[in-house]
Amino acid sequence: MLPTSRKICLIEDDALMGESLADRFELEGLAFDWHRTGIAALTALRQLDYALVISDIRLPDITGDALFEQLLAQQRSLPPFIFVTGHGDLEMAVRLLKKGAQDYITKPFDLDALIDKIHGFTVTDNAQGTASLGQSPAMRQIAAMLTRLATSAASVLITGESGVGKERVAKALHQLAGSTCPFIAVNCGALTESLLEAELFGYEKGAFTGAGRTKKGVFEQADGGTLFLDEIGDMPQAMQVKLLRALQERSIVRVGGETQIPVNIRLICATHQTLQERVVSGDFREDLYYRINVVELRIPPLRERTEDILPIARSLMTEIASANGKPPPSLTRSAEHALQTYRWPGNIRELKNALERSCLMCDGRTISHDILFDRPAPQLGAAQDVAGSLRDYLLECERDFIVRALDAFKWQIQPCADSLGISRKNLWEKMRKLGIDKGVDCAWFP
Numbered sequence: 001m002l003p004t005s006r007k008i009c010l011i012e013d014d015a016l017m018g019e020s021l022a023d024r025f026e027l028e029g030l031a032f033d034w035h036r037t038g039i040a041a042l043t044a045l046r047q048l049d050y051a052l053v054i055s056d057i058r059l060p061d062i063t064g065d066a067l068f069e070q071l072l073a074q075q076r077s078l079p080p081f082i083f084v085t086g087h088g089d090l091e092m093a094v095r096l097l098k099k100g101a102q103d104y105i106t107k108p109f110d111l112d113a114l115i116d117k118i119h120g121f122t123v124t125d126n127a128q129g130t131a132s133l134g135q136s137p138a139m140r141q142i143a144a145m146l147t148r149l150a151t152s153a154a155s156v157l158i159t160g161e162s163g164v165g166k167e168r169v170a171k172a173l174h175q176l177a178g179s180t181c182p183f184i185a186v187n188c189g190a191l192t193e194s195l196l197e198a199e200l201f202g203y204e205k206g207a208f209t210g211a212g213r214t215k216k217g218v219f220e221q222a223d224g225g226t227l228f229l230d231e232i233g234d235m236p237q238a239m240q241v242k243l244l245r246a247l248q249e250r251s252i253v254r255v256g257g258e259t260q261i262p263v264n265i266r267l268i269c270a271t272h273q274t275l276q277e278r279v280v281s282g283d284f285r286e287d288l289y290y291r292i293n294v295v296e297l298r299i300p301p302l303r304e305r306t307e308d309i310l311p312i313a314r315s316l317m318t319e320i321a322s323a324n325g326k327p328p329p330s331l332t333r334s335a336e337h338a339l340q341t342y343r344w345p346g347n348i349r350e351l352k353n354a355l356e357r358s359c360l361m362c363d364g365r366t367i368s369h370d371i372l373f374d375r376p377a378p379q380l381g382a383a384q385d386v387a388g389s390l391r392d393y394l395l396e397c398e399r400d401f402i403v404r405a406l407d408a409f410k411w412q413i414q415p416c417a418d419s420l421g422i423s424r425k426n427l428w429e430k431m432r433k434l435g436i437d438k439g440v441d442c443a444w445f446p
Contacts, residue, residue: 007048008032008118011041011055011064012084021054024111030118038062045071050079052118057085057092065092068101072307078135082117084109100137100307102144133165133172134308138300142169145297150176155247155292158270160299163349166270167230169299174226177266181225184218189234196239198255201246207256219252219263226266232292233273233284244288267292302344302351309339309351316352317367320359329362334369341400342373399434402427406436 008025012018013036025032033050035041038059045053057064064083071078080102085093093104105114133139149156150173158166167185174183186199198207202217218227229235235243246252247267251260269292278284302309313331321328331339344350358367402420409416417427430436 007050009041009045009048009050009053009055009079010034011038011053011059011067013037013056013058013060017056020111024115028115028118038064038067042067042070045078046074053079053081054114054118055081055083057083065096068096068099072099072135080140082114098137100135100140102140133169134305135311136300136305136307138305139308142297142299143172145295146173146176149173149295153266154294155267155269157275157293157296158268158299159275159296160270160272161301161347162272163347164299164301165348166299167228168348169297170226170228170268170270173268174228174266177226182222183226183228184222185228185230186218187230188239189231193236193239196235197242200239200243201252201254203255204257207254211256214254217252217254219246219265220261222265223263224265226268229267229269231271232269233271233275233278237283237285240285240288244285244291247288247291269293302347306340309344310336312348313339313351313355316348316355317359320352320356324359329359329365329367331372332366332368335367335372337396338369338372341396343403395434398430399436402430402434403436 008030010018010021010025010032012021012034015036018034018036022032022034033044033048035044038061041053041055042062044050055064055067059067068081068083078100081096081100082102083093083096083104084107085104086107090106093101093106097104103117105117133143146169156170156173158169160166170185171183174181188196191199198215198217200217200219202215202220203211205211205214246263249260250264251262253260275284275289275293279286279289302312310331314328317328339351346353354372355367358371361371362368405416405420409419413427414424417424420427422430
């Protein structure tokens with residue numbers, strides 16, 4: 001999409017209402033494009049990158065909800081939508097919110113309140129931050145929460161399975177708060193206790209063998225900005241005590257040093273573990289848990305937000321191709337469908353790995369199902385005719401249905417077979433034919 005300097009897309013067919021809004025936008029210094037029909041707005045939204053869309057629901061050629069749903073069906077990365085509605089369309093507005101719209105206002109509305117909403121989006125929305133997180137309702141809610149958190153110094157705990165993009169969310173919050181400040185990340189689970197202390201707090205010259213110079217730790221490096229502690233649930237207990245003291249006193253002492261060094265940081269932590277359970281078991285300090293968990297953001301796995309898969313995949317392919325100095329390849333329809341129906345137990349990390357391999361193995365123009373998953377698409381027979389694509393689609397639907405049923409019965413074959421109305425043997429045969437593997441497809445972890 002072409003940049004529009006963060007313009008507003010106004011879709012309003014009523015001349016009086018449109019002129020009133022346009023006059024106020026000009027007074028506020030807001031850049032905008034005014035489209036009087038839904039078709040004109042659709043064309044612009046497919047070509048340009050807007051910061052915000054304000055759309056009437058009732059338009060002369062296409063309704064606002066139909067316009068929104070068309071864009072969603074095309075898996076486009078959409079800006080936030082605010083719908084203008086009459087009281088008779090309130091039910092429709094609520095349905096649009098559930099599908100991912102950001103907000104709605106009812107006629108007659110307070111123009112000052114609308115301007116406040118607009119400033120909230122156009123000032124804090126960032127194309128590399130919240131807008132890139134996803135289009136699913138869950139990720140839109142997280143993006144809205146980040147907007148509110150950006151003005152606060154509260155500690156944030158980001159939870160979710162490995163690979164869901166916790167650091168991406170942390171960076172988005174950091175950018176909203178002020179991207180010119182440092183963002184320092186460290187994986188607490190990748191270092192031993194002694195190395196972790198030196199990494200966090202730094203050390204003085206001669207503090208230990210090999211310490212040939214004084215080195216600042218990540219607390220000092222992040223001073224004035226954001227410190228992101230990934231996998232904090234893996235932090236040893238002795239280090240938890242030292243971390244808690246540093247957070248309470250807002251100062252640190254380097255290893256081998258005596259001087260208190262004040263630090264001013266925004267702390268964001270992340271973990272794939274359930275910290276409440278680790279508190280109960282005694283593996284994680286309760287006082288530290290409450291210190292780092294002022295606000296908790298749970299990032300859903302990809303299988304719970306399939307509408308985000310294709311936009312994320314296309315963004316990753318663009319990054320991969322740009323790094324290699326090549327144009328990004330496109331995805332075949334079967335590859336797109338496979339991306340959306342696959343369970344992605346490794347989440348975005350696994351998706352990126354698959355796309356990196358596919359970009360290397362493809363002809364440079366398209367990525368097919370075979371290249372993406374390093375195996376042929378499932379087929380009923382050897383015939384390769386027009387019906388092949390329909391067969392593939394139906395088989396992928398059958399595969400997804402069976403995997404969901406297996407998840408529901410925690411991969412117990414007999415109860416699952418009974419619920420499907422087939423024999424245990426028949427279920428095993430279908431699993432083998434469709435390439436269903438518990439180690440890959442299982443979404444339930446015992």
